[in-house]
Amino acid sequence: MKMILAIIQNADRDRLTTALLDAKIGHTRLNTTGGFLRQGNTTLVIGVEDEEVEHVLQLIDRTCQEREVLHRPGSGALHADAYVEPVKVTVGGATIFVLNADQFRKV
Numbered sequence: 001m002k003m004i005l006a007i008i009q010n011a012d013r014d015r016l017t018t019a020l021l022d023a024k025i026g027h028t029r030l031n032t033t034g035g036f037l038r039q040g041n042t043t044l045v046i047g048v049e050d051e052e053v054e055h056v057l058q059l060i061d062r063t064c065q066e067r068e069v070l071h072r073p074g075s076g077a078l079h080a081d082a083y084v085e086p087v088k089v090t091v092g093g094a095t096i097f098v099l100n101a102d103q104f105r106k107v
């Protein structure tokens with residue numbers, strides 16, 4: 001059994017969760033925030049049998065896109081009155097961790 005943690009952009013969330021639902025793959029959506037951009041993203045927790053991992057990775061690959069966003073370095077209250085040139089940052093498709101799950105129980 002594996003636990004997949006997939007950090008994806010909010011714009012891709014509905015397409016991926018619809019694909020997971022169609023494939024009858026259980027998952028949990030968490031609203032999360034990226035540490036660098038400090039913008040909302042989504043983390044999906046997906047528990048699957050080992051042989052389903054590749055299928056899930058394919059669904060993520062098909063539904064999550066790379067995008068460029070503008071980021072103003074150091075943005076925040078301390079820098080509110082200083083103009084800093086925005087830079088382009090490439091985000092995604094997805095950041096994925098595949099972890100061994102020792103047990104899966106529902107009680």
Ligand code: 2BA
Binds near residue numbers: 033034039041091092
């Ligand atoms: P953020 O931390 O908001 O990062 C958004 C994008 O900013 C990243 O896209 C990357 O292209 C860029 N970035 C991140 N840290 C940077 C830095 N120190 N200098 C320059 N650019 C930087 P992704 O790599 O696709 O990551 C998307 C989101 O996945 C991240 O949002 C974060 O929420 C998560 N993530 C990425 N790597 C992670 C890791 N090693 N552990 C946990 N979460 C991670």
